[in-house]
Amino acid sequence: MPHRSVVVRQAWSGRLSRCASIVVMDVAIAPTIEDRPGLSGLAPDALVAWLAERGEPAYRARQIGDAVWGGTVVSIEHAAPLPVGLRQQLAEAFRFDTLAQTELRVTDGDLTEKALHRLGDGALIESVLMHYPARAGSRERYTLCISSQAGCAVGCPFCATGELGFGRDLQTAEIVDQVRSTTRRLVAEGRRLTNIVFMGMGEPLLNLDRVLEAIAALNDPRRFGLGARHITVSTSGVVPGIRRLTALGPQFTLAVSLHAARDPLRDVLVPLNRRWPVADVVAAARDHAGATGRRISYEVTMIAGVNDTAADAEAMVELLRGDHAHVNLIPMNPVAHTPWTASPMPVIERFAAMLRAAGIETTIRRNRGQEVGAACGQLAAEHAGEPPAPAVARRRARLVAESAAALLGERSHHPAPVGVGE
Ligand code: SAH
């Protein structure tokens, strides 16, 4: 489908955003509800079979692959080495790009680009490109954070995606097309993507089949060709998914969103904990580290007065002591409709010092892209509109009450969120 680019400068006045930003619209002309499969999601043998059915030689698959993954071709109609008739057949059977529309917001002095993508059925997802310039001891990096679902069923209350609820699973092509869209921009500037993290919208291990297909495409030297060690999958703690990954043995990095080491508090912060308690999550992660030899990353979003106390640090030390693990402490990004704010830096530093004193490797991370609605889900939430004020007030009061009860050691009586599978 042909694209046109519209570049608009505007002063952004969203709910949480105060920055002047550049908005670039990469619009597929005449977006309609689409059910043609995405070409980039087709496995290589399926593409060869499709070509064979039409009497086309197998080497056409490589030419199509170059067009799909090369980062310079914007539509299959422009894939020069292919015969015109085959281009037409491909265009009729497949979408070259499953992202019908992309809106970009740039911030952090151009170091962070946040993209809101509209899919063929109108669903909204987000991806974020973070540029880390070269420093002494580390090379320049371009890390892309991608989504695996539209919305999320887990419902973590500090997460904008969690508040949106579950929309649907992404198809393989919709996952990898976030990477292809960014690659097209980077290639045009003579740059390339160095890292991919599944830390956008959604819980990757609840869409694991499609996520594994996407990783296979991103990892395959004949397709995107990014080394597995440059790919990170983050989970809120889907134990059967972690165990399945361990059995498969892939070499990508597993990150676990821990947030709290004590069940009562983790029940509130990560409602999935009511189904798979924290000790089971860490046991599965430990087995994964043992089987793959890869260190587990634990992510902790630091929330003032909620999970940043000395008691929380002590509980985390008890849980992780002696593990092949690395803890990342990240100040909570401001999100609407929570009663919470980020822990102050001295509190985060004290927490880090307690973990390090117990021999647990710990890094304090800076959050990126705050002015454009930092953590994924916020741009989509703006489009969803503001919920009624009484509902927001009730949500805030419930979170205050639940976290206060958790701090006294009470486990949540709410059931686990629906739709998170077994
Ligand atoms: N669902 C997966 C992956 C997507 S969320 C998971 O939870 O791991 C990616 C990361 O962003 C998670 O570690 C999540 O806890 C974190 N996150 C979500 N909202 C945040 C916020 N407001 N501030 C900081 N981190 C946040």
Ligand code: SF4
């Ligand atoms: Fe879902 Fe991850 Fe957000 Fe929790 S933090 S609601 S698991 S996307």
